[in-house]
Amino acid sequence: MADPGTRPGDLVRPGHVLPLRARDGGVLERPRPAEAAVELCTRAGLAPAAALATAVDEAGEVAGPVTLAALAERAALPVVRVSQVVAAHRRVAPSLQAGPLRAGASATLPTAHGVFNALGYAGDGAEHLALVRGDLAGPAPVPVHMHAECVAGDVLGSLRCTCAARLDAALAAIDAAGRGVLVYLRTRAAPGVGPVHALRGCAVVDENATALAAHVLLDLGVRSALLLGDDPGVGAGLPGFGIAVAGHRPLLVTPAADAG
Numbered sequence: 001m002a003d004p005g006t007r008p009g010d011l012v013r014p015g016h017v018l019p020l021r022a023r024d025g026g027v028l029e030r031p032r033p034a035e036a037a038v039e040l041c042t043r044a045g046l047a048p049a050a051a052l053a054t055a056v057d058e059a060g061e062v063a064g065p066v067t068l069a070a071l072a073e074r075a076a077l078p079v080v081r082v083s084q085v086v087a088a089h090r091r092v093a094p095s096l097q098a099g100p101l102r103a104g105a106s107a108t109l110p111t112a113h114g115v116f117n118a119l120g121y122a123g124d125g126a127e128h129l130a131l132v133r134g135d136l137a138g139p140a141p142v143p144v145h146m147h148a149e150c151v152a153g154d155v156l157g158s159l160r161c162t163c164a165a166r167l168d169a170a171l172a173a174i175d176a177a178g179r180g181v182l183v184y185l186r187t188r189a190a191p192g193v194g195p196v197h198a199l200r201g202c203a204v205v206d207e208n209a210t211a212l213a214a215h216v217l218l219d220l221g222v223r224s225a226l227l228l229g230d231d232p233g234v235g236a237g238l239p240g241f242g243i244a245v246a247g248h249r250p251l252l253v254t255p256a257a258d259a260g
């Protein structure tokens with residue numbers, strides 16, 4: 001597949017190779033293995049095509065970091081994390097730091113927690129929102145909440161999830177701090193997936209969503225974030241984009257209750 005001279009007749013079809021298409025925006029748009037592998041090949045002056053393999057452990061489960069490290073050691077293989085490819089990409093191509101999103105319209109948004117400046121960011125098939133309060137420039141960590149759109153919770157107030165409560169608590173926390181930003185990450189509808197399907201489960205702020213949020217935060221001048229949220233894992237990818245994580249502050253779970 002990596003040979004430009006290959007014709008369809010050269011390939012056995014159907015085969016056991018599952019093709020993945022890397023996004024044109026690369027690791028900055030979607031920091032996943034396919035994009036990282038293509039980037040490594042491109043850097044090496046090779047065709048932008050790579051073979052990916054998922055390693056499994058002795059039990060047949062997808063290998064975790066410890067198993068992978070042992071395998072790499074045994075086979076003398078180098079280990080490169082996707083976040084390292086992202087970081088290297090940013091060093092080489094700082095002009096791409098702005099990422100795939102473009103700032104669009106802005107509007108003043110009065111809420112139960114005061115007035116926010118709402119900014120739209122379009123570019124990946126959905127328009128994401130940043131609700132901004134106060135001055136975000138300067139070295140002091142900026143309170144940041146990244147929220148994945150949940151129609152059931154955010155709009156309809158579903159009690160099956162805590163999305164609506166977290167959204168409200170985040171805006172309240174930013175209001176109390178006097179500055180901060182809530183990045184509202186819209187869900188791009190998958191083909192054949194209707195709105196009712198979206199009511200069955202909440203989207204999460206995964207690596208892909210974190211990358212989009214990072215672009216928004218960089219555009220707003222945020223270089224250090226105090227993350228508002230109950231999942232300490234959310235935002236782990238931000239440092240790869242040059243945004244320091246100064247700490248976490250729970251929204252619904254108090255630290256004392258959490259410890260107990």
Ligand SMILES: [Zn+2]
Binds near residue numbers: 154162
């Ligand atoms: Zn929800």
